[in-house]
Amino acid sequence: xxxxxxxxxxxxxxxxxxxxxxxxxxxxxxxxxxxxxxxxxxxxxxxxxxxxxxxxxxxxxxxxxxxxxxxxxxxxxxxxxxxxxxxxxxxxxxxxxxxxxxxxxxxxxxxxxxxxxxxxxxxx
Amino acid sequence: xxxxxxxxxxxxxxxxxxxxxxxxxxxxxxxxxxxxxxxxxxxxxxxxxxxxxxxxxxxxxxxxxxxxxxxxxxxxxxxxxxxxxxxxxxxxxxxxxxxxxxxxxxxxxxxxxxxxxxxxxxxxxxxxxxxxxxxxxxxxxxxxxxxxxxxxxxxxxxxxxxxxxxxxxxxxxxxxxxxxxxxxxxxxxxxxxxxxxxxxxxxxxxxxxxxxxxxxxxxxxxxxxxxxxxxxxxxxxxxxxxxxxxxxxxxxxxxxxxxxxxxxxxxxxxxxxxxxxxxxxxxxxxxxxxxxxxxx
Numbered sequence: 001x002x003x004x005x006x007x008x009x010x011x012x013x014x015x016x017x018x019x020x021x022x023x024x025x026x027x028x029x030x031x032x033x034x035x036x037x038x039x040x041x042x043x044x045x046x047x048x049x050x051x052x053x054x055x056x057x058x059x060x061x062x063x064x065x066x067x068x069x070x071x072x073x074x075x076x077x078x079x080x081x082x083x084x085x086x087x088x089x090x091x092x093x094x095x096x097x098x099x100x101x102x103x104x105x106x107x108x109x110x111x112x113x114x115x116x117x118x119x120x121x122x123x124x
Numbered sequence: 125x126x127x128x129x130x131x132x133x134x135x136x137x138x139x140x141x142x143x144x145x146x147x148x149x150x151x152x153x154x155x156x157x158x159x160x161x162x163x164x165x166x167x168x169x170x171x172x173x174x175x176x177x178x179x180x181x182x183x184x185x186x187x188x189x190x191x192x193x194x195x196x197x198x199x200x201x202x203x204x205x206x207x208x209x210x211x212x213x214x215x216x217x218x219x220x221x222x223x224x225x226x227x228x229x230x231x232x233x234x235x236x237x238x239x240x241x242x243x244x245x246x247x248x249x250x251x252x253x254x255x256x257x258x259x260x261x262x263x264x265x266x267x268x269x270x271x272x273x274x275x276x277x278x279x280x281x282x283x284x285x286x287x288x289x290x291x292x293x294x295x296x297x298x299x300x301x302x303x304x305x306x307x308x309x310x311x312x313x314x315x316x317x318x319x320x321x322x323x324x325x326x327x328x329x330x331x332x333x334x335x336x337x338x339x340x341x342x343x344x345x346x347x348x349x350x351x352x353x354x355x356x357x358x359x360x361x362x363x364x365x366x367x368x369x370x371x372x373x374x375x376x377x378x379x380x381x382x383x384x385x386x387x388x389x390x391x392x393x394x395x396x397x398x399x400x401x402x403x404x405x406x407x408x409x410x411x412x413x414x415x416x417x418x419x420x
Contacts, residue, residue, distance in 0.1 A: 048328035056372070060403035061165075070407065095231045096197055103197040106232045107151075107160045109292040109324035112336075 050119025159287030186251030219246030248275030258311030
């Protein structure tokens with residue numbers, strides 16, 4: 001029994017985790033999520049709320065001005081600002097890019113995620 | 125009872141003042157785990173206590189001090205130091221626990237599994253009640269520390285954690301299997317919880333006491349017997365509301381009064397906890413974590 005427990009602990013669990021992730025997140029966003037519209041799109045106060053949420057949850061890795069920090073990427077890039085839709089960014093926040101170190105933020109309510117997306121899109 | 129020297133407290137406050145905190149947004153649960161992992165690179169320092177009194181027995185305080193670190197976005201580890209204090213008896217260190225949580229699926233689903241493995245090296249005087257399994261119940265609280273402390277409990281605990289987030293609600297279910305490595309049968313338990321922030325959208329202004337910083341919910345947990353006596357006979361079960369407040373400075377304060385659901389349970393338990401999250405702790409200490417990907 002001890003041998004089985006050791007096998008589970010040291011081999012099976014880490015092996016399962018090797019499959020936890022993908023590289024190019026944008027290629028994996030389902031069409032339905034990409035086309036989602038932001039319920040806060042026409043509400044300018046959402047940018048201020050999103051800025052506050054960014055400083056609480058995101059600035060620790062992406063920097064206070066969102067231009068990256070150390071090896072953590074900028075979110076002011078062309079890819080985030082122009083290529084990705086608001087739906088894409090919402091999908092990224094919900095799912096994360098776990099293999100690449102970006103955690104899922106599904107613990108934040110959907111409303112706050114959309115406010116964050118609104119702020120991110122206001123940075124260009 | 126535990127005492128903290130003013131010098132230690134001053135050093136702790138200085139350390140916390142020098143570090144940058146982040147808003148933790150924790151769930152208000154004490155026993156139940158949600159599927160949400162610690163953010164990679166973040167360190168959370170927590171202390172959780174349970175206060176109760178067995179019928180005709182002495183009041184006790186069980187405490188666990190925890191260090192929780194996000195190694196990867198899919199891997200969180202946590203180290204606990206436990207102690208217990210019993211009125212008219214003694215305060216004793218009761219051992220340590222080391223756990224790992226793994227998130228096997230990359231995406232968020234309707235139900236999200238997390239695999240949990242923990243090694244415990246504690247003794248029989250432990251009253252932190254981090255989980256209730258097997259036939260844990262009122263009789264465990266009567267014996268004095270001098271008798272229970274020599275009892276070594278080297279245990280492995282496995283959990284299947286399931287969690288869902290829907291419309292601001294979090295619903296979490298834990299299935300627990302624990303085995304004393306000293307040739308005892310597997311013991312089983314469960315924990316269920318649901319919670320929601322009081323407000324879902326954020327305000328545009330900074331606030332310390334706005335509704336979104338408070339979360340409230342309900343938690344229930346108990347034992348399910350062991351391999352040979354599986355079921356509800358001679359098992360204890362608790363149910364109670366749970367609430368917390370996530371302060372802007374990175375502190376989270378939690379409280380839960382819990383009520384025993386049968387005679388084998390303590391009639392009341394009061395749980396309270398405080399945690400503090402330090403963002404990117406290794407970078408602050410001069411270590412730079414390697415990041416696999418930079419493209420956002």
